[in-house]
Amino acid sequence: MLSQLNGYTPELLYLLHGDPAELAEMLSTMRPADVADAMNHLDPGAAAKVLAAIPFDLAVQVLDQPELESKAKIFGALDAAVAAPMLEAMSADERADIFRHLTEGERHRFIKLLDEQTRHELERLLDYEPDTAGGIMTTEFVSVPAAWTVEQTLRHIREVGQAKETVYTIYVVDRDQRLVRAVSLRDLLLAERTMPVVDVVERIPVSVLHTQNRDEVTRLISKYNLLAIPVVDEHQRILGIVTVDDVIDAIVHERSEDVVRFGGMGGFDESYNSLGFVAMIKKRAPWLCALFLSEMLTATAMQKFQGEIERAAVLAMFIPLVMSSGGNSGSQATSLIIRALALREVKLSDWWRTAIKELPTGLTLGAILGVIGIVRILLWQKLHLFDYGVHYQRLAITIGVALVGIVGFGSLAGSMLPFLLRKLGFDPASASAPFVATLVDVTGLVIYFSVAYLILHGTLL
Numbered sequence: 001m002l003s004q005l006n007g008y009t010p011e012l013l014y015l016l017h018g019d020p021a022e023l024a025e026m027l028s029t030m031r032p033a034d035v036a037d038a039m040n041h042l043d044p045g046a047a048a049k050v051l052a053a054i055p056f057d058l059a060v061q062v063l064d065q066p067e068l069e070s071k072a073k074i075f076g077a078l079d080a081a082v083a084a085p086m087l088e089a090m091s092a093d094e095r096a097d098i099f100r101h102l103t104e105g106e107r108h109r110f111i112k113l114l115d116e117q118t119r120h121e122l123e124r125l126l127d128y129e130p131d132t133a134g135g136i137m138t139t140e141f142v143s144v145p146a147a148w149t150v151e152q153t154l155r156h157i158r159e160v161g162q163a164k165e166t167v168y169t170i171y172v173v174d175r176d177q178r179l180v181r182a183v184s185l186r187d188l189l190l191a192e193r194t195m196p197v198v199d200v201v202e203r204i205p206v207s208v209l210h211t212q213n214r215d216e217v218t219r220l221i222s223k224y225n226l227l228a229i230p231v232v233d234e235h236q237r238i239l240g241i242v243t244v245d246d247v248i249d250a251i252v253h254e255r256s257e258d259v260v261r262f263g264g265m266g267g268f269d270e271s272y273n274s275l276g277f278v279a280m281i282k283k284r285a286p287w288l289c290a291l292f293l294s295e296m297l298t299a300t301a302m303q304k305f306q307g308e309i310e311r312a313a314v315l316a317m318f319i320p321l322v323m324s325s326g327g328n329s330g331s332q333a334t335s336l337i338i339r340a341l342a343l344r345e346v347k348l349s350d351w352w353r354t355a356i357k358e359l360p361t362g363l364t365l366g367a368i369l370g371v372i373g374i375v376r377i378l379l380w381q382k383l384h385l386f387d388y389g390v391h392y393q394r395l396a397i398t399i400g401v402a403l404v405g406i407v408g409f410g411s412l413a414g415s416m417l418p419f420l421l422r423k424l425g426f427d428p429a430s431a432s433a434p435f436v437a438t439l440v441d442v443t444g445l446v447i448y449f450s451v452a453y454l455i456l457h458g459t460l461l
Contacts, residue, residue, distance in 0.1 A: 134210035327437030330414030362411025370400035
């Protein structure tokens with residue numbers, strides 16, 4: 001028996017077409033996450049056949065796995081009579097996530113097969129934006145009236161706990177469903193059975209509004225070391241909970257989007273292996289075109305200094321060196337500030353403190369690189385590795401001073417760009433490395449040739 005299914009897709013397909021009963025027997029001993037990972041290597045039609053062939057409970061567990069990709073396409077390939085019971089049995093948040101990716105026709109086809117309570121719950125979750133607390137919460141939690149005793153609460157957990165996503169925390173509400181307390185299962189087990197459940201703990205629970213961003217949810221769960229956090233409306237009525245595994249899934253998805261966005265691409269909804277040729281072109285072409293148009297500004301700037309380049313061709317040799325140094329510095333600063341904003345280490349109002357910190361840092365880094373550049377030119381000249389001409393000392397100073405200015409500007413611009421994007425309502429991760437590099441390239445050329453003109457005027461220029 002296989003301990004994992006990763007890399008065993010051919011065997012899975014063979015069993016599916018050869019003996020579905022043997023397939024079901026083999027998969028029944030596997031972890032749902034491993035089954036989901038193996039199914040990621042199948043096309044949606046084959047994955048749908050696997051789901052239909054394996055035991056129902058395992059199929060539901062596999063569908064609840066965040067690792068399973070293209071869930072909407074898999075459901076699109078399922079017969080509605082097979083898919084509807086699976087949707088009924090799935091966790092509420094995963095079910096809502098699938099419906100967000102279904103076409104309008106597929107939504108209508110499936111939703112009419114759900115029972116009234118499930119349909120109402122699903123429609124309510126779909127009303128929330130997917131990147132808010134309401135969008136990632138589940139409605140499967142245990143709540144009890146404040147008037148109940150510990151004994152009544154424990155009896156209720158035994159009755160309904162099987163159908164809930166988590167029973168580690170029980171939420172105590174008043175008559176209007178307003179959240180009053182959050183009691184851990186451990187505290188309940190240690191408390192006197194006749195004690196009112198509302199008196200088991202005294203502290204007011206940490207909660208989040210349904211409209212709050214998932215970044216804030218992540219921060220609070222991390223800060224207070226919670227397994228789940230209740231989601232409430234404006235009147236403190238509990239709507240659902242966000243569990244720590246939901247937060248981890250959201251973080252992984254968001255960070256993967258940030259990585260490709262920072263590299264100058266659109267976010268992927270599918271894995272790289274399942275992304276088709278046309279989809280890949282659609283994701284990459286718009287960004288490359290935008291970057292290409294931006295880089296035209298660099299060409300325009302170089303045309304302005306065509307005369308200087310012709311009179312001192314040696315200056316052109318160092319353009320890639322000084323430009324890349326400024327771009328690297330800007331990308332470093334951008335990465336640091338995006339992280340600091342995400343972790344709330346800095347706020348929008350801290351932009352000026354950041355500028356005061358980054359400007360001298362950038363100038364110092366530029367000075368370090370400038371010294372290296374000067375030493376390199378002087379050493380190559382002395383060792384006769386290359387002849388930079390009679391004015392090589394002035395050239396060395398030009399490169400050194402230009403690096404100070406360009407790297408300093410790169411650090412300042414790279415650190416301010418995320419603040420500007422956040423102020424304008426955009427994701428700071430959109431401050432992709434290529435865009436930062438382009439910005440620094442254009443301004444860096446101006447700095448470079450301005451410094452060259454001041455130092456080399458009357459000699460090379």
